[in-house]
Amino acid sequence: ITKEQKALTKVIVEAYNRHQIPQDVAKKLLQDQYSVEENFLLLTEMATSQVQVIVEFTKSIPGFLSLDHEDQIALLKGSAVEAMFLRSAQVFSKKMPNGHNGILEERIRKSGISEEFITPMFNFYKSIIGLHMSLEEQALLTAITILTPDRPYVKDHQAVEKLQEPMLDVLRKVCVLQHPQEPQYFARLLGRLTELRTLTHYHAEMLTSWRMNDHKFTPLLCEIWDVQ
Numbered sequence: 001i002t003k004e005q006k007a008l009t010k011v012i013v014e015a016y017n018r019h020q021i022p023q024d025v026a027k028k029l030l031q032d033q034y035s036v037e038e039n040f041l042l043l044t045e046m047a048t049s050q051v052q053v054i055v056e057f058t059k060s061i062p063g064f065l066s067l068d069h070e071d072q073i074a075l076l077k078g079s080a081v082e083a084m085f086l087r088s089a090q091v092f093s094k095k096m097p098n099g100h101n102g103i104l105e106e107r108i109r110k111s112g113i114s115e116e117f118i119t120p121m122f123n124f125y126k127s128i129i130g131l132h133m134s135l136e137e138q139a140l141l142t143a144i145t146i147l148t149p150d151r152p153y154v155k156d157h158q159a160v161e162k163l164q165e166p167m168l169d170v171l172r173k174v175c176v177l178q179h180p181q182e183p184q185y186f187a188r189l190l191g192r193l194t195e196l197r198t199l200t201h202y203h204a205e206m207l208t209s210w211r212m213n214d215h216k217f218t219p220l221l222c223e224i225w226d227v228q
């Protein structure tokens, strides 16, 4: 790993750590009641704070703010759901003391999300947790997901590739260093990104079904996912 690659990893990990989900959201999971309505409101608050965290993390990615402004928006809108699922997988994997995980899972299962989405969502979490990713790998994989050149409406693909490629290089080297017994570990990580894309489809259905039951979203969520 070169000096530059070490510096890049440090910047990405610091940004990933700097923007954490506010503890008050995690605390509320324990307090409030258990009605479907209460659960939906909690998940709305959680999703809104996660999107805010993702936007701040994205702005700290070296070079992102020098991209064409419309492309910056296209990348955020195109990757927010995937970045949110990656980050919430970390929440499930370790951030919260064990008791919370069961509570969060319970609330998600009783918030009006259809079973056909719940199953793939938790299968994804299990597969991510099973990888036992390091902090560097989580942060780099999230940045790589956000810097995906082939999102809808991205005009300057090349400029995005130029930012994503060095991240892929560093992640590949970090995987070799941190998982020497698993030569295919890097390929498995990238495979998770393919599974992530299927969740985006389910996520859109989830929003539509909530909207059909006239649930209200926050302005930020409406803006980033073009709802209402």
Ligand SMILES: CC1(C)[C@H]2CC[C@]1(C)[C@H](OC(=O)c1ccc(O)cc1)C2
Binding pocket: 040, 043, 044, 045, 046, 047, 050, 084, 085, 088, 108, 203, 216, 217, 218, 221
């Ligand atoms: C853990 C999750 C990633 C999983 C269940 C809650 C999440 C934060 C997310 O919720 C939303 O996207 C969402 C969108 C709009 C809304 O009003 C509420 C939640 C899906």
